[in-house]
Every structure is written in structure tokens, then in C-alpha cells.
Amino acid sequence: MRILIDSGSGCCNGVGRAISTAESYLADHSELFSLGAIVHNDAEIQRLAALGLRTVGYADLPGLRGSTVLIRAHGEPPSTYELAKEAGVSLIDCTCPVVLALQRKIAAKYAELSPVGGTVLIFGKRGHAEVNGLVGQTEGHAVVVESMADLEEKLSSGAISPAHPLALFSQTTKDPEEFAALAAKLRKDNPDVEVFDTICRHVSSRHRALREFAATCTVVVFVCGRESSNGKVLFELCRSVNPRSYKIESADELPAGIFRPDDIVGICGATSTTRWQLEKVAASI
Ligand code: SF4
Numbered sequence: 674m675r676i677l678i679d680s681g682s683g684c685c686n687g688v689g690r691a692i693s694t695a696e697s698y699l700a701d702h703s704e705l706f707s708l709g710a711i712v713h714n715d716a717e718i719q720r721l722a723a724l725g726l727r728t729v730g731y732a733d734l735p736g737l738r739g740s741t742v743l744i745r746a747h748g749e750p751p752s753t754y755e756l757a758k759e760a761g762v763s764l765i766d767c768t769c770p771v772v773l774a775l776q777r778k779i780a781a782k783y784a785e786l787s788p789v790g791g792t793v794l795i796f797g798k799r800g801h802a803e804v805n806g807l808v809g810q811t812e813g814h815a816v817v818v819e820s821m822a823d824l825e826e827k828l829s830s831g832a833i834s835p836a837h838p839l840a841l842f843s844q845t846t847k848d849p850e851e852f853a854a855l856a857a858k859l860r861k862d863n864p865d866v867e868v869f870d871t872i873c874r875h876v877s878s879r880h881r882a883l884r885e886f887a888a889t890c891t892v893v894v895f896v897c898g899r900e901s902s903n904g905k906v907l908f909e910l911c912r913s914v915n916p917r918s919y920k921i922e923s924a925d926e927l928p929a930g931i932f933r934p935d936d937i938v939g940i941c942g943a944t945s946t947t948r949w950q951l952e953k954v955a956a957s958i
Pocket of ligand 1 (some may be wrong): 769770
């Protein structure tokens with residue numbers, strides 16, 4: 674049996690930067706608070722918790738006066754910065770530069786479209802932290818589109834009107850093909866719709882490379898946290914080209930009897946899966 678670890682897997686730059694910032698801070702301080710989980714990955718959160726990283730929610734901020742709070746790579750809406758100021762906490766802002774640029778783009782487009790009755794559309798998962806941060810750039814007025822079925826429903830109910838100016842953006846971790854299909858659907862009714870492909874290049878290039886990697890292996894072990902939405906997308910992509918694909922959070926979840934002696938086992942993961950976790954799974958196999 675051969676075991677390969679996908680060279681493109683491991684934390685993306687944005688998440689890796691947030692983690693290393695937290696590690697550097699905790700090298701000199703006993704405690705740091707993260708607003709929301711720093712990464713959708715329980716094993717990594719436990720490792721960081723042992724160093725002193727505590728995950729907190731918005732309701733905890735008023736009780737943290739004088740403390741330092743990390744803003745994770747997903748970013749936050751403007752209201753969070755106001756809340757933090759009122760609560761008297763210091764911020765370490767680890768918003769990924771790619772997400773920050775997207776927030777600014779959306780804010781500028783909203784300022785342009787709202788006076789003329791236009792709408793900013795965001796392809797993403799409703800309630801996802803990054804999407805909340807993006808919607809926050811539009812005073813809550815952006816319309817989140819989760820899927821083609823959701824878009825069709827919103828067009829037929831009038832929640833999205835193709836007669837008005839529209840601008841479509843994407844959450845950075847969405848599937849590029851689904852985004853292209855939504856853009857094509859909108860352009861059918863309104864050829865002037867503005868389409869901004871804001872899917873992170875790290876993610877879109879991962880899609881192509883991962884598809885190839887999964888196809889060259891006889892079995893795929895995909896490692897990611899249960900809450901990782903990017904993990905769900907990338908795992909489905911592996912399964913679409915390799916039906917012998919298994920998603921696990923850690924080595925102890927490996928189903929029994931899935932390997933054959935002549936297998937080429939491919940180990941890969943989401944943008945929130947660390948390299949050490951992939952290596953641990955490989956060692957266990
Ligand atoms: S996926 Fe891309 S945009 Fe999102 S945090 Fe990672 S590097 Fe940044």
C-alpha cells in the first residue's frame with residue numbers, strides 16, 4: 674500500500690497567519706481570547722487552548738474589559754468593532770487580507786448601488802462568519818444566495834429583481850463552478866449584472882489540484898472538522914471523482930477494513946486542516 678499526502682493540503686495563508694499570530698502572542702502572555710473558533714478544527718483548537726487561547730462569543734465581550742481579543746481570518750462586520758470599543762477590549766485583527774479586500778469592494782459597490790435601487794448579492798452560506806462580515810458592509814442589505822434553487826426561488830418571489838442593477842460577489846470558499854452557474858443564470862435575465870469572482874485563488878486552484886489528486890488515488894481519506902463548510906465542499910469534490918472517499922476528523926474515525934494491500938491512499942484536507950493532522954493520519958494508517 675502506498676500513502677500520499679496531498680502537497681496542496683494544509684491551512685490556507687489566512688488561517689495559518691491567524692494561528693501563528695495567536696501562537697506568537699501566547700509565547701509572551703498567558704491568555705488570549707478568540708472571537709469565535711479561530712479555525713473549524715477541534716483538534717487544532719484543543720492544541721491552542723492548551724497554550725491559552727479561549728474561544729468567546731459576542732455576549733462575552735462586555736465582561737472582557739482590558740483583555741485582548743483576536744478577530745479571526747473570516748473577518749467581522751463593522752458592528753463588532755463598535756462592540757469591542759464599547760467593551761474596552763484591545764483587538765488583534767487577523768482578518769485575512771483577501772477577505773478584507775472583499776469587504777472593501779462590497780462596501781464600495783453597496784455605496785454605488787444603493788442610491789439607484791440596486792442590490793448586492795453574495796453567494797455564500799447564510800450565517801457563516803465570513804458572510805456575516807460581508808453583509809455587514811451593506812448595513813445588512815445584501816441578499817445572500819446559497820444555491821441555484823435559492824436563486825430561482827428569490828427571482829420568482831421578487832426578492833431579487835433583474836430589472837434593477839445587480840452585483841454578484843462570492844464568499845471566498847465557495848465552489849467556482851456553482852458561482853459561474855449562478856452568474857450565467859442572472860445574466861440571462863439581466864445581461865448587465867456585474868459579476869465579481871471573489872473566490873479565493875487558494876481555494877479555486879485547490880479545486881483543480883484536489884480533483885486530480887483524488888482521481889490518481891484508489892482511496893481518499895479527507896481530514897477536516899465537522900463544522901468546516903469548505904471541508905464539505907472539497908470532500909464532495911473528492912467523492913465526485915473517487916467514490917472510495919472517506920471524511921474523518923481524526924485517525925480514530927477511520928472505518929475498519931477500507932484499505933486493500935494494493936491501494937494508493939491519498940490523504941488530504943480542508944483549508945482549516947493543519948499539516949500535522951494529515952501526517953498523524955498517515956502515520957496511523
Ligand atoms: S481561504 Fe483564502 S480568503 Fe479564506 S482565509 Fe484562507 S487565504 Fe483567506
